[in-house]
Amino acid sequence: MTAESEERLGNFFGRNIPDVNVIRSCVHCGFCLPSCPTYRLTKRERSSPRGRIWLMNQVSIGNLELLDPIFEEEMSLCLNCRACEAVCPSGVKYGEILEASRAQIEEHRETPVAEKAARGLAFNVLFSDMKRFRVASHALKLYQRSGVQSAVRKTKLLNVIGLGESEQMLPELSDRFTVPHGETIAALGEKRGHVALFTGCIMSTAYAGVHESTIRVLTRNGFDVTLTADQGCCGALHVHAGEPDGGRKLARANIEAFEKAGFDAIIVNAAGCGAALKEYGHLLKDDPSYADRATAFSSTVRDVVEFLGDAGLSATPGPLNWTVTYQEPCHLAHAQRVTKQPRALITAIPELTLIEMPESSLCCGSAGIYNLIQPDMSSALLTRKLDNALSTGAEAIVSANPGCMLQLAAGLRARGDRRPVIHLIELLDRAYAAAESAAEPESAAAD
Numbered sequence: 001m002t003a004e005s006e007e008r009l010g011n012f013f014g015r016n017i018p019d020v021n022v023i024r025s026c027v028h029c030g031f032c033l034p035s036c037p038t039y040r041l042t043k044r045e046r047s048s049p050r051g052r053i054w055l056m057n058q059v060s061i062g063n064l065e066l067l068d069p070i071f072e073e074e075m076s077l078c079l080n081c082r083a084c085e086a087v088c089p090s091g092v093k094y095g096e097i098l099e100a101s102r103a104q105i106e107e108h109r110e111t112p113v114a115e116k117a118a119r120g121l122a123f124n125v126l127f128s129d130m131k132r133f134r135v136a137s138h139a140l141k142l143y144q145r146s147g148v149q150s151a152v153r154k155t156k157l158l159n160v161i162g163l164g165e166s167e168q169m170l171p172e173l174s175d176r177f178t179v180p181h182g183e184t185i186a187a188l189g190e191k192r193g194h195v196a197l198f199t200g201c202i203m204s205t206a207y208a209g210v211h212e213s214t215i216r217v218l219t220r221n222g223f224d225v226t227l228t229a230d231q232g233c234c235g236a237l238h239v240h241a242g243e244p245d246g247g248r249k250l251a252r253a254n255i256e257a258f259e260k261a262g263f264d265a266i267i268v269n270a271a272g273c274g275a276a277l278k279e280y281g282h283l284l285k286d287d288p289s290y291a292d293r294a295t296a297f298s299s300t301v302r303d304v305v306e307f308l309g310d311a312g313l314s315a316t317p318g319p320l321n322w323t324v325t326y327q328e329p330c331h332l333a334h335a336q337r338v339t340k341q342p343r344a345l346i347t348a349i350p351e352l353t354l355i356e357m358p359e360s361s362l363c364c365g366s367a368g369i370y371n372l373i374q375p376d377m378s379s380a381l382l383t384r385k386l387d388n389a390l391s392t393g394a395e396a397i398v399s400a401n402p403g404c405m406l407q408l409a410a411g412l413r414a415r416g417d418r419r420p421v422i423h424l425i426e427l428l429d430r431a432y433a434a435a436e437s438a439a440e441p442e443s444a445a446a447d
């Protein structure tokens with residue numbers, strides 16, 4: 001019998017109980033400590049992966065209350081960046097037990113009314129339905145474009161009520177949104193396969209331009225791309241925030257949207273979404289109607305950088321005379337273990353120089369809604385990340401996840417630094433545009 005099916009494990013009780021076998025697979029070696037951002041900043045054992053697993057074990061044997069303030073604080077202070085998981089010699093699935101612990105806390109704590117309303121609005125209203133999400137995004141776009149945003153910022157009114165920093169993090173919304181209707185964009189040249197694009201919530205509104213770049217780069221490399229209808233948010237925010245039921249609902253809908261067509265791969269360009277989609281098999285493992293379908297779905301998910309890096313570029317990028325540095329998204333490097341392909345794609349661009357920053361895979365402090373709920377730790381990590389990135393002297397920061405890009409861009413804005421933060425696939429798209437413009441005079445001459 002697994003711990004998930006038990007009703008009580010020490011002071012864990014009810015649904016979503018962490019798997020005791022995973023908790024006890026930690027051998028307390030401490031190899032993970034140097035990789036943990038919160039340990040590196042606090043130097044506190046309890047704020048390390050080993051310390052947090054020890055706390056979980058204490059709850060599991062009844063020595064610590066589930067709602068003990070230290071337990072609650074540490075489950076919240078953890079970034080769920082999974083750097084510990086990537087280096088653990090015992091293979092402890094830390095993300096699984098952290099997410100279950102958070103779900104337990106959410107299930108049993110007394111949530112203040114205002115917080116309950118805010119969570120309900122975010123998780124049950126906005127992120128659960130893409131039509132509503134897009135309506136809200138249009139309203140946000142109006143707020144940004146009408147001049148109200150700059151007027152509000154000038155009054156510093158939001159600082160008085162403690163929302164100034166959060167408002168600065170709002171993404172600048174794209175001029176157009178990606179609304180998937182089932183259309184297919186045909187490959188250019190020799191066809192190598194047929195993929196589906198997962199469009200998501202924030203990527204399809206704040207970063208629709210990244211989707212356009214993704215489609216251009218994939219079709220240029222011989223892949224038909226379908227924008228599958230009826231897909232929605234991946235559910236990562238729900239799962240990370242202790243709301244797994246909301247995540248499961250979205251996972252079931254996405255499986256139904258994609259499973260009939262039999263694509264070669266489901267392509268994602270947001271590392272956080274990709275990690276969540278690859279873990280639908282675990283999320284729905286206790287659902288007899290969906291467990292096998294979820295595993296099959298997850299097995300076809302690929303980050304676009306992973307996919308193109310493995311498949312190889314069939315079209316040659318043009319030159320970009322630029323120096324860039326690469327910020328590794330945690331959910332690409334640690335959760336999906338994709339580290340070589342991004343660098344291979346960046347260095348495939350002629351004349352471009354990649355300067356590695358120190359601590360490239362240390363979390364930037366974004367981590368979903370972490371920068372809203374743990375602003376001090378988030379801000380300290382952002383400062384460290386930007387210091388590292390700017391120490392390279394690179395002209396642009398390249399990343400592959402919307403959360404990281406928003407966080408880095410907000411940090412650069414606050415420093416008055418106008419350096420761009422761009423998605424890796426946009427970088428490749430620019431290189432292909434350079435190849436095209438380099439080819440134009442030649443074809444004109446040939447005419």
Ligand code: SF4
Pocket residue numbers: 025026027028029030031032033049050053084087088089090091092
């Ligand atoms: S590296 Fe793994 S086994 Fe060692 S302390 Fe960390 S989580 Fe436990």
Ligand code: SF4
Pocket residue numbers: 035036037038039047048049052077078079080081082083084085094
């Ligand atoms: S997930 Fe990240 S912040 Fe949390 S314990 Fe592991 S390394 Fe530390």
